[in-house]
Amino acid sequence: MSMIVTTDLSRTYNPDTIPVHALRGVTLTIGSGEFTAIVGPSGSGKTTLLNLIGGLDTPSGGRVLVGGTDMSRLSGNALIDFRKNHIGFVFQSYNLIPVLTAYENAEFVMLLQGRPEKERRERVRALLAAVGLEAHMDRRPSQLSGGQQQRVAVARALAPRPDFILADEPTANLDSHSAENLLDMMARLNGEEGTTFLFSTHDQRVIDRARRVITLVDGEVAEDVRR
Amino acid sequence: MNRSLVLAWRNIWRNKRRTLISAASVAFAVLFSVSVSSLQKGGWDRMLDNVVRFYFGYAQVHAAGYSEEQTIDRSMAMDADRMREWEGALGGRQVVPRLESFALASTGPATVGVLLSGIDPEREDAFTGLAARVVKGAYLQPDEQGLLVSAGIATDLGVGVGDTVILLSQGYQSATADGKYAVTGIVSFGSPDLNKLMVFLPLAEAQYFFGAEGRATSFVLDLEGQDEVPGALAAMRGLLDPEVHEVLGWEELIPDLVQARAFDEAGSVIVLIILYLIIAFGLFGTVLMMTKEREYEFGVLIAIGMRRGQLTGILWAEVLFLSLMGALAGMAMALPVVAWFQVNPIVFTGEMADVYEKFGVEPVMPTVVDARIFLVQGATIFLLAAAMAVYPWLRIRSLSPVTAMRH
Ligand SMILES: Nc1ncnc2c1ncn2[C@@H]1O[C@H](COP(=O)(O)OP(=O)(O)O)[C@@H](O)[C@H]1O
Ligand SMILES: [Mg+2]
Numbered sequence A: 001m002s003m004i005v006t007t008d009l010s011r012t013y014n015p016d017t018i019p020v021h022a023l024r025g026v027t028l029t030i031g032s033g034e035f036t037a038i039v040g041p042s043g044s045g046k047t048t049l050l051n052l053i054g055g056l057d058t059p060s061g062g063r064v065l066v067g068g069t070d071m072s073r074l075s076g077n078a079l080i081d082f083r084k085n086h087i088g089f090v091f092q093s094y095n096l097i098p099v100l101t102a103y104e105n106a107e108f109v110m111l112l113q114g115r116p117e118k119e120r121r122e123r124v125r126a127l128l129a130a131v132g133l134e135a136h137m138d139r140r141p142s143q144l145s146g147g148q149q150q151r152v153a154v155a156r157a158l159a160p161r162p163d164f165i166l167a168d169e170p171t172a173n174l175d176s177h178s179a180e181n182l183l184d185m186m187a188r189l190n191g192e193e194g195t196t197f198l199f200s201t202h203d204q205r206v207i208d209r210a211r212r213v214i215t216l217v218d219g220e221v222a223e224d225v226r227r
Numbered sequence B: 001m002n003r004s005l006v007l008a009w010r011n012i013w014r015n016k017r018r019t020l021i022s023a024a025s026v027a028f029a030v031l032f033s034v035s036v037s038s039l040q041k042g043g044w045d046r047m048l049d050n051v052v053r054f055y056f057g058y059a060q061v062h063a064a065g066y067s068e069e070q071t072i073d074r075s076m077a078m079d080a081d082r083m084r085e086w087e088g089a090l091g092g093r094q095v096v097p098r099l100e101s102f103a104l105a106s107t108g109p110a111t112v113g114v115l116l117s118g119i120d121p122e123r124e125d126a127f128t129g130l131a132a133r134v135v136k137g138a139y140l141q142p143d144e145q146g147l148l149v150s151a152g153i154a155t156d157l158g159v160g161v162g163d164t165v166i167l168l169s170q171g172y173q174s175a176t177a178d179g180k181y182a183v184t185g186i187v188s189f190g191s192p193d194l195n196k197l198m199v200f201l202p203l204a205e206a207q208y209f210f211g212a213e214g215r216a217t218s219f220v221l222d223l224e225g226q227d228e229v230p231g232a233l234a235a236m237r238g239l240l241d242p243e244v245h246e247v248l249g250w251e252e253l254i255p256d257l258v259q260a261r262a263f264d265e266a267g268s269v270i271v272l273i274i275l276y277l278i279i280a281f282g283l284f285g286t287v288l289m290m291t292k293e294r295e296y297e298f299g300v301l302i303a304i305g306m307r308r309g310q311l312t313g314i315l316w317a318e319v320l321f322l323s324l325m326g327a328l329a330g331m332a333m334a335l336p337v338v339a340w341f342q343v344n345p346i347v348f349t350g351e352m353a354d355v356y357e358k359f360g361v362e363p364v365m366p367t368v369v370d371a372r373i374f375l376v377q378g379a380t381i382f383l384l385a386a387a388m389a390v391y392p393w394l395r396i397r398s399l400s401p402v403t404a405m406r407h
Helices: A046-053 A076-086 A102-113 A117-130 A146-158 A176-193 B002-012 B016-056 B080-089 B121-128 B151-157 B203-210 B226-239 B255-292 B295-304 B308-343 B350-358 B371-388 B390-397 B401-405
Strands: A002-013 A020-031 A035-039 A061-066 A087-090 A164-168 A196-201 A212-217 A220-226 B059-063 B095-106 B111-119 B134-137 B148-150 B164-170 B176-182 B185-187 B198-202 B218-221 B245-249
Touching: A002 A046, A002 A196, A020 A046, A020 A061, A020 A196, A020 A220, A035 A046, A035 A176, A046 A061, A046 A164, A046 A196, A076 A087, A076 A102, A076 B295, A076 B308, A087 A146, A087 B295, A102 A117, A102 A146, A102 B295, A117 A146, A117 A176, A146 A164, A146 A176, A176 A196, B002 B308, B016 B121, B016 B255, B016 B308, B016 B371, B059 B226, B080 B095, B080 B218, B080 B226, B095 B121, B095 B151, B095 B203, B111 B121, B111 B151, B111 B164, B111 B203, B148 B151, B151 B185, B164 B203, B176 B203, B198 B203, B226 B245, B255 B308, B255 B371, B255 B390, B295 B308, B295 B390, B295 B401, B308 B371, B308 B390, B371 B390
Parallel strands: A035 A196, A035 A212, A087 A164, A164 A196, B111 B198, B148 B185
Antiparallel strands: A002 A020, A002 A061, A212 A220, B059 B218, B059 B245, B095 B111, B095 B164, B095 B218, B134 B185, B148 B198, B164 B176
């Protein structure tokens, strides 16, 4: 079943001054349960693509369907609520709210959804255990390593059981050991929870763990390999 | 969602020093405003209270037109039955009759202008406590001869108890009024103005002096407080023909003072507005920084599903916490200050004292602890904080998560 469908997706920055064609007609289908990497050199359009799929940016042409919903039809609170209920986000860094503990950060989106206390508690405890942080639940982000912070961010993204998770270079600021750890953990959760992961990277060891690798070059799909 | 409030509370402590400085500036403004307002209200309340309770009363009845032209010719006939009728209408409050006009008091070598007031000794004493102000000699007795002279006039004339004073004035319907009276008592007022003005005769004696038998110029309604004024005015106006009588409340009896108070208060409102504007600019600087430095975080929050309204609410709560903390601290500091000066009033000297004496009031300025003053300050800070939140609201409304997170 296809989770994400992009059709002839394009994005041009500064169309009126010096146009930058960041994406030039990307057509892709991401199926449910995939563990897929978007790779490509810096500036190839990875972030732009993930932002469009996540409804954080608006395409210049083409469209994005998420679970059958045309993202361009949504705006304002409807779009925000759609992200809250269907998409998990992990960013490159500074994902977490500094004044909340690891537990509170992981719980955050569920709280926004208004899930009951008991459900939140069980889910967040289980996830923090799964990412190996049950001993650090009460720590604030500043008391956690970069790798630990990213794991909390993954737990926060997974907690509300979204349709899929978008992770834009989640390992970019991690040492290689932490990066491999994070990826192993994501791969395991992808298996256990069946959550679709779509992440960008240009780290070879991260790429090695993906089951499908889509390569972007100059805003176009140059290669799409399944393993 | 009370997690928002927790978040807001923790957020303001991310920059402890900035928060404390901002709250302190609000606290200072509130301390200053509460103190100034309390002092001002206390002073004016006391002044008006003095004037009203020790002389004018909360309401008076005159012949129509007396307040326009205060002469003995605009006096009215009085009789005991009517006064009893009025007292009935007032629910038992006393009516205090007076026959007043200006006169010259002379000993031969020295002459001064005085306000000669013919009074019912018992009723007047019940109303103003005049008997207790006698410092030498004795108070007036209703059916005996006697003359009470205020201390300042006694000094100016160089007279004491037992000395003779000649009074001269224009009587009722242009008759000449003159008489010789032995001083039977000296009274001293807190108000320096009254001390240089008042001379009292028993009412019957004054009626005889002015040739105005059975008449009085004013009837003071001896009410307990301001609250009773509207009811008393209504009762008396229901009873009396406005063509014949005028019924005036204290605000109409001393319009100059009421106006002076309004003017004085408007002046300090302007000062306080300027103070709050300065505080508002400081607070706005804080709000600006609180918003600007966290745009990346706002981007993350909106991306993961927080509505802009919720986010604005958190910022609003932060500004509110910060300023209300300051306001509460300011009030907590103001309370002992204000309470102290209520018990130990400021005593003025020099020029300020002269100003007070002009209005005939003791140059003493107590403060007043009035919950309304504190409430008004709290409300002002609340509104200020609410207005501050317009900036984060505008900023968050147009914030694009993508732009915000591209550091
Ligand atoms: N907001 C923007 N305004 C102008 N150009 C942009 C903007 N964002 C990205 N670009 C440009 O678009 C191209 C693709 O960027 P991006 O999607 O960030 O690539 P990647 O994530 O693969 O490094 C780059 O040339 C980049 O400079
Ligand atoms: Mg990128």
